Amino acid sequence: MSKDRFADYRQLGYDDFRQLASRDDLSLHQKIGFPNEYREGFAQVILADVRAKLPALDRPAAVVLDIGAGCGELALQMQRQARVLEQRLLLNDSAEVLAALPESAGSQKVAGRFPEELGEYLDGWRGGFDAVLCYSVFQYVFAEGRPFDFLDQALALLAPGGRLLIGDLPSSGMLQRFLASDSGKAYHRQYSGRDEDPEVHFNRLQPGRIDDAVLLGLMARARAAGFDAWLVPQPSSLPMANRREDLLFQRPGARP
Numbered sequence: 032m033s034k035d036r037f038a039d040y041r042q043l044g045y046d047d048f049r050q051l052a053s054r055d056d057l058s059l060h061q062k063i064g065f066p067n068e069y070r071e072g073f074a075q076v077i078l079a080d081v082r083a084k085l086p087a088l089d090r091p092a093a094v095v096l097d098i099g100a101g102c103g104e105l106a107l108q109m110q111r112q113a114r115v116l117e118q119r120l121l122l123n124d125s126a127e128v129l130a131a132l133p134e135s136a137g138s139q140k141v142a143g144r145f146p147e148e149l150g151e152y153l154d155g156w157r158g159g160f161d162a163v164l165c166y167s168v169f170q171y172v173f174a175e176g177r178p179f180d181f182l183d184q185a186l187a188l189l190a191p192g193g194r195l196l197i198g199d200l201p202s203s204g205m206l207q208r209f210l211a212s213d214s215g216k217a218y219h220r221q222y223s224g225r226d227e228d229p230e231v232h233f234n235r236l237q238p239g240r241i242d243d244a245v246l247l248g249l250m251a252r253a254r255a256a257g258f259d260a261w262l263v264p265q266p267s268s269l270p271m272a273n274r275r276e277d278l279l280f281q282r283p284g285a286r287p
């Protein structure tokens with residue numbers, strides 16, 4: 032076994048998730064790329080935070096898209112919510128991942144890599160969603176090098192007043208700032224099992240990582256395209272709140 036107990040969960044990509052979803056030896060959390068300790072028992076807290084940021088999720092008959100829905104507890108909760116509130120929920124992910132999710136009234140599976148494999152299908156949905164959720168997905172899109180196209184296409188789907196949450200972003204700047212603190216040093220000692228301070232770097236490019244420039248650049252791009260955009264924290268009750276944050280976007284206006 033690797034000395035680093037999280038090594039198996041790093042550097043995953045869209046095609047790796049297709050394989051993970053069909054493995055019987057993994058828990059629901061491991062199938063979507065998380066060590067159990069980062070998701071076990073957290074679905075309700077995550078959903079409460081997502082609902083606070085996407086109020087349409089509490090509205091009956093809302094039209095909702097979940098990009099990279101996965102096949103874990105969050106997707107199951109989204110399905111449950113759609114059933115109870117008679118919402119229309121589109122769940123997007125690879126066919127293999129979606130096959131590991133049950134069918135459920137009110138929800139519909141849309142297989143394919145967002146946005147490029149959904150092509151014309153998306154055209155019919157422009158301006159059609161009250162809420163678009165993309166939770167713990169964008170880091171994989173970023174690693175594949177298409178962040179702006181992904182953002183542009185997701186924003187185009189919003190109805191007036193509709194919101195897009197690109198949530199649970201690993202933020203390399205936030206991690207460095209945390210590790211420089213006394214709590215961060217103590218955390219590093221516990222995590223690494225070594226009695227030494229973490230190496231902390233400011234003002235150094237970290238290729239492949241989502242840093243402050245990436246986050247602020249995404250906000251600026253959305254604002255330039257006419258959307259409101261905010262970088263918002265996670266509640267401290269979430270397991271990675273010390274190094275993850277969320278981007279929230281809204282198309283100005285209200286549904287007619």
Ligand SMILES: C[S@@+](CC[C@H](N)C(=O)[O-])C[C@H]1O[C@@H](n2cnc3c(N)ncnc32)[C@H](O)[C@@H]1O
Pocket residue numbers: 044045048049063064065098099100101102103104105106123124125128143144145146165166167168171172
């Ligand atoms: C870490 S899992 C998160 C699942 C779920 N959103 C959650 O938080 O429980 C990431 C998911 O994003 C999916 N994914 C990655 N890139 C995608 C893309 N471009 N389009 C659709 N799904 C994507 C993967 O297949 C995987 O199921």
